[in-house]
Amino acid sequence: MSSSENTTQGSGCPAHLEAMALGDMSLTDPVIQAHPQAFYTKLRNEDPVHYDEKLGMWLVSRYDDIVTLLRDPKTFSDKQGYEAQYASGFFEEFKQILIEQGGGFFPDVIKSDPPEHTRIRKLMDGAFSAHRVKTLEPVITRIIADLVDQMADKADHGTVIDGVKDFAIPLTIAVICEQLGINQYDGNKISEWSEAITAQIGRMQNREDMVKNALKVCELQNFIIQQMRDREAEPKEDMISDLVHARTEDGGKLEFGEAVSLVRALIIAGNDTTATAIGNLLFILATQPQVAHQLYDNVEDERFLTRFVEELLRFAPPVRGLAKMATCDTELGSVKLPKGAHMLVLYGSGNDDESHFNCPRTFDVSRGNTGTHVAFGVGIHRCIGASLARMEIKVAARELIKRVSDITLAIPAEDVTYQKTVATHSISSLPITLKKRPAAKGAAGRIDATSAPVVS
Amino acid sequence: MSEITITFVEIGGTEKVITDAGVGENIMQVATANEVAGILGECGGGCACGTCHIYVDPDWESVVGGPNDVEDMTLDMVFETRKPNSRLCCQIELAENMDGLRVTVAPESL
Numbered sequence: 289m290s291s292s293e294n295t296t297q298g299s300g301c302p303a304h305l306e307a308m309a310l311g312d313m314s315l316t317d318p319v320i321q322a323h324p325q326a327f328y329t330k331l332r333n334e335d336p337v338h339y340d341e342k343l344g345m346w347l348v349s350r351y352d353d354i355v356t357l358l359r360d361p362k363t364f365s366d367k368q369g370y371e372a373q374y375a376s377g378f379f380e381e382f383k384q385i386l387i388e389q390g391g392g393f394f395p396d397v398i399k400s401d402p403p404e405h406t407r408i409r410k411l412m413d414g415a416f417s418a419h420r421v422k423t424l425e426p427v428i429t430r431i432i433a434d435l436v437d438q439m440a441d442k443a444d445h446g447t448v449i450d451g452v453k454d455f456a457i458p459l460t461i462a463v464i465c466e467q468l469g470i471n472q473y474d475g476n477k478i479s480e481w482s483e484a485i486t487a488q489i490g491r492m493q494n495r496e497d498m499v500k501n502a503l504k505v506c507e508l509q510n511f512i513i514q515q516m517r518d519r520e521a522e523p524k525e526d527m528i529s530d531l532v533h534a535r536t537e538d539g540g541k542l543e544f545g546e547a548v549s550l551v552r553a554l555i556i557a558g559n560d561t562t563a564t565a566i567g568n569l570l571f572i573l574a575t576q577p578q579v580a581h582q583l584y585d586n587v588e589d590e591r592f593l594t595r596f597v598e599e600l601l602r603f604a605p606p607v608r609g610l611a612k613m614a615t616c617d618t619e620l621g622s623v624k625l626p627k628g629a630h631m632l633v634l635y636g637s638g639n640d641d642e643s644h645f646n647c648p649r650t651f652d653v654s655r656g657n658t659g660t661h662v663a664f665g666v667g668i669h670r671c672i673g674a675s676l677a678r679m680e681i682k683v684a685a686r687e688l689i690k691r692v693s694d695i696t697l698a699i700p701a702e703d704v705t706y707q708k709t710v711a712t713h714s715i716s717s718l719p720i721t722l723k724k725r726p727a728a729k730g731a732a733g734r735i736d737a738t739s740a741p742v743v744s
Numbered sequence: 745m746s747e748i749t750i751t752f753v754e755i756g757g758t759e760k761v762i763t764d765a766g767v768g769e770n771i772m773q774v775a776t777a778n779e780v781a782g783i784l785g786e787c788g789g790g791c792a793c794g795t796c797h798i799y800v801d802p803d804w805e806s807v808v809g810g811p812n813d814v815e816d817m818t819l820d821m822v823f824e825t826r827k828p829n830s831r832l833c834c835q836i837e838l839a840e841n842m843d844g845l846r847v848t849v850a851p852e853s854l
C-alpha cells in the first residue's frame with residue numbers, strides 16, 4: 289500500500305536540498321520525508337513557523353516554539369488538528385465505510401481537548417505508570433529474549449534478516465497484546481491494521497488507498513469489538529476488561545464506542561512507534577560500531593541504559609509530526625497565525641535543534657539535557673505509553689547486545705527505505721546480518737536474575 | 745481528612761503557602777490544584793515524565809525520605825537540574841508529620 293511504499297535517498301542529498309528555496313520544497317516530498325534533517329535545518333534557520341503550501345499546513349520546527357505550542361492546548365487544539373488531518377480529503381467516505389462494515393465510526397476520545405480529554409486521560413494514566421511498567425519487566429524480558437534468540441538462530445549462518453519485520457514489529461505486537469490480554473492473534477494482521485490507521489494521518493494516501501485502508505480498519509474494529517464482547521460476558525484480569533468495566537471519576541461508565549476507540553488507540557499508538565524506535569536502535573548499532581561497543585561495555589548499568597534509550601529517542605524520534613489547530617487568531621515565534629491554521633508539530637526537528645541540543649547529530653549518551661527531548665511530546669497529550677515504550681526499548685537493547693554482535697547492514701545505508709508519511713519517520717525494511725555471541729554475556733549472568741521469576 | 749500546611753517556593757522565588765493540603769494526597773496534586781508555577785504533572789502522577797520535580801528543604805529531607813528505584817530512574821532524565829534533595833513530588837504522599845513542609849520547585853532543564 290502506498291503509505292509504506294518505499295523511498296530511497298535518490299537525488300535528495302543534503303547538498304542538493306540546500307540549494308533549493310524553501311518555497312519549492314514540501315514535506316509531502318518522499319525524498320525529504322526519508323532524509324529530512326537538511327530540510328528541518330533550513331526551516332529552523334529561515335522560516336521556523338513555515339507554511340507548506342502543498343501540505344496546507346504550518347510546520348513548527350524550533351524546539352522552543354514546539355514546547356510553547358504544546359503547552360497551550362487551548363489556543364492549539366489537538367482535537368481540531370487531528371480531525372482535519374484524519375483521512376484528509378476523504379473523511380465522509382471513510383466514515384461511511386466504517387459505519388457500514390466496521391461496527392460504527394468511533395472518534396478517538398483521547399484525541400480531544402479538556403475537559404473531555406482530562407476525564408479520559410485520568411482513566412488511563414494509572415495503567416501506564418512507571419511503577420506498573422516496572423512490574424512487567426520480567427514478562428517483557430522473556431518475550432524479547434526469545435525473539436532475539438530466534439532472530440540470532442535464523443541469522444547465525446550469514447542469512448540476511450529484516451530487523452524491522454523479523455524483530456521490531458513482532459516484538460512490539462507481542463508486548464502490547466500481552467498487555468491488553470489478547471492471547472491469540474495474527475501478528476501480520478495487527479501490523480497491517482496499524483499501518484492502515486497510521487495512513488489516515490500520514491497525508492499520503494489517494495482514494496484507492498483510503499478505501500483499502502478503511503476496510504482494514506473495519507477488520508480491526510470488528511476484532512476489538514469481539515474481544516470486548518467476550519469480556520463483557522466474562523471479565524478477565526487484563527486491560528481490555530479494565531476499559532470495558534472502567535468508571536470515570538464522576539462515576540460514569542465509558543461508552544462502548546469510547547472504549548473501542550481507546551483499545552484501538554492502544555493497539556495502534558504503541559506499535560509502529562515503538563517498532564520504529566527498535567528499528568532505529570538496530571540501524572544505529574549497525575552504522576555506529578562505537579555506540580554498539582559502548583552499549584556492550586555498559587550493559588549491566590541501569591543508569592547508562594536509561595540514558596541510552598533517551599538519547600536514542602532524541603537522536604531518532606519515531607514520531608515526526610502531529611497536527612494541532614489554532615482556535616483563534618494568534619502568534620507563534622512572532623509569526624501571525626489565523627484562526628483555523630492547521631499546524632504540524634515537527635518533533636523530529638525539535639530534537640535536532642542546535643540551539644537546544646549541542647551537536648545534535650552526534651549520538652551522545654552523556655549529554656546533560658537528553659531528557660528534555662520531545663519525542664513523546666510535552667503538555668497534556670504527552671505520550672501515555674512512554675514508560676512502556678522506554679522499557680521495551682531498554683530491554684531490547686540489553687538483550688540484543690548481550691546475545692549478538694557484528695550487526696551489519698546488508699545494503700548501503702543510503703538504500704534503506706522509509707515509510708511514505710508525514711506522521712512518522714519509520715524504516716520500512718532493514719536487511720541486516722549479525723553473529724551470535726559465543727557464550728552470551730547474559731546467558732549465564734544477569735539475565736537469570738531478571739527472567740527467573742517468570743515460569744512460562 | 746486532616747489538613748496540613750505546605751510551602752512551595754516557585755522558580756522566581758515567590759512563596760506559595762497552601763494551608764489546606766490533605767493528608768493522603770500527593771504533593772503534585774496539591775501543587776496543580778493550587779496552580780503552583782512550574783509543577784505540571786503531565787503524566788498524572790505516573791512517575792514517568794519528570795514535570796513535578798522539586799527540591800526538598802534540607803530540614804525536611806529526613807522526614808520525606810529519598811526516591812525509590814523507579815523514581816530514581818525517572819529523575820535521572822532531568823539530571824541537568826538534579827540535586828541530592830531532588831524528588832518527583834507526585835511520589836510523595838502527605839502525612840501528618842509533614843505539617844509545615846517546605847519545598848522548592850526545580851527549574852525545567854531547558
Ligand code: HEM
Nearest residue numbers: 398557558561562565606607663664665669671672673677
Ligand atoms: C517509542 C515509542 C513511542 C513514541 C515515540 C510515542 C510518541 C507519542 C507522541 C509524540 C504523542 C503525542 C504527543 C502530542 O500530542 O504532542 C503520543 C501520544 C500517545 N501515545 Fe505514544 N509513543 C510511543 C509509544 C506508545 C505506546 C507504547 C503507547 C501505548 C501502549 C502509546 C500510546 C499513546 C497514546 C494513547 C497517546 C495519546 C495521548 C493523548 O493524546 O493524551 N504510545 N505518543
Ligand code: FES
Nearest residue numbers: 785789793794834
Ligand atoms: S507527574 Fe509525571 S513524574 Fe510526577
